[in-house]
Every structure is written in C-alpha cells, then in structure tokens.
Amino acid sequence: SQTIHQWPATLVQPVGSPLSLECTVEGTSNPNLYWYRQAAGRGLQLLFYSVGIGQISSEVPQNLSASRPQDRQFILSSKKLLLSDSGFYLCAWARGAGSNYGYTFGSGTRLTVV
Amino acid sequence: GDSVTQMEGPVTLSEEAFLTINCTYTATGYPSLFWYVQYPGEGLQLLLKATKADDKGSNKGFEATYRKETTSFHLEKGSVQVSDSAVYFCALSNGKTSYDKVIFGPGTSLSVIP
Numbered sequence: 750s751q752t753i754h755q756w757p758a759t760l761v762q763p764v765g766s767p768l769s770l771e772c773t774v775e776g777t778s779n780p781n782l783y784w785y786r787q788a789a790g791r792g793l794q795l796l797f798y799s800v801g802i803g804q805i806s807s808e809v810p811q812n813l814s815a816s817r818p819q820d821r822q823f824i825l826s827s828k829k830l831l832l833s834d835s836g837f838y839l840c841a842w843a844r845g846a847g848s849n850y851g852y853t854f855g856s857g858t859r860l861t862v863v
Numbered sequence: 864g865d866s867v868t869q870m871e872g873p874v875t876l877s878e879e880a881f882l883t884i885n886c887t888y889t890a891t892g893y894p895s896l897f898w899y900v901q902y903p904g905e906g907l908q909l910l911l912k913a914t915k916a917d918d919k920g921s922n923k924g925f926e927a928t929y930r931k932e933t934t935s936f937h938l939e940k941g942s943v944q945v946s947d948s949a950v951y952f953c954a955l956s957n958g959k960t961s962y963d964k965v966i967f968g969p970g971t972s973l974s975v976i977p
Binding site: 793851852853854855 | 909968
C-alpha cells in the first residue's frame, strides 16, 4: 500500500533562518506531488506541484522554493524565513494523468517563525 | 475558473443531531467531487468521493450525493458524535491536466458537544 511521510512534525525557527521540509512517498511510482500551506483558521493554499523529477510549478510568488531530486521525494525550502511563513505545511500525492482519486495527505509540519 | 463554495462555520451541534454542510461548485465538464476531513493537529483525510452525476459517496455514516443540476455536493450525517468534531473541506478535481489539481473550499469547522 502507499504511504506518505512528512517531517519534522513541528518546527520553531527564528526569522531569517533557512528551512527544509521533506516529504517522501512509498509504494507508488511517478506520483504527482504537492505542497500546501494552511494558515491559522484559514483554508488550503497550493504552493507548488510536481509531475516528475526536476519539474516544479509554483502557484504563488513567495520566498519559498521546492525541489524534487528523486521520484518520490519532495522538498520545501527557504533561504530566509519570514514571520508570515508560519503555518501548517501539508504534502500530498496523487496518481497522475487525469486521475480522479483525489489526494493522499501527509500528517503535516507545523512551522512557527519567531 | 473552477471553484468551490462552502457554508460558513463554525457549526456547533449537540451529540446525535443531524448534520448538513452545504457545498456548491463551479466547473466546466464533469468534475469528481470530494469531502476531506481534518482532525485537530492532523493532515487531511479523504472522507468520501463521487465521480459522476447522481453518485452517492458514503463513509463512516457520512453521505453526499453529486447533484449536477444544482451543482451541489452537500455532506450529511444522521447522528453526529463528539469524535466527528473536525474541519470539513469540500473539493473538486476536473482531471483536465496532467497534474490533476484539486480545488478546495475554505473548510467548515464542526464542533459536537455532549
């Protein structure tokens, strides 16, 4: 069966520090991968998606970036965190090419920038 | 573009009450429709889905029927429990592109009191 792992579960970082959040998927190949952010009391904002190794599309301009160095690995990064980067970050995967199975989400990373 | 609208929350119900959370959508073609649930501090889980008109998705006592004539996918449960307290997201996927983007509604927070 397929599983998705996200870490760390919680993170407290000072303003201006770098960030690296990792997401890996097991039990499937060539998944579509997504990073979402959920600010406190608000809905989901799609940040990045990827349909293959090295292929990254950004939905909103910001000081975050994403990379996909391996088929089942998706990394969210920042060189210098801002207070506004605080939130709950969710990774998700889906079968590709027009699937209607929906997403499977990881358990999330709660990031607090202080 | 495609969009999802949900009733405003928070919704507070007594245990064993009947639940309805309204969801309507705007989309071209024939999207698949989903309900996701997010328990406190966790990622999102797929609750149920429907892939074509008049389909009924069901899971854990929750039901939703895909109504194309009214572009709706309302979530219902006959008797809620305290353990149903969570945030519920309605979503659609049109599957028109290779990245199979899912559009989420803003979420409806449900609190069930004993």
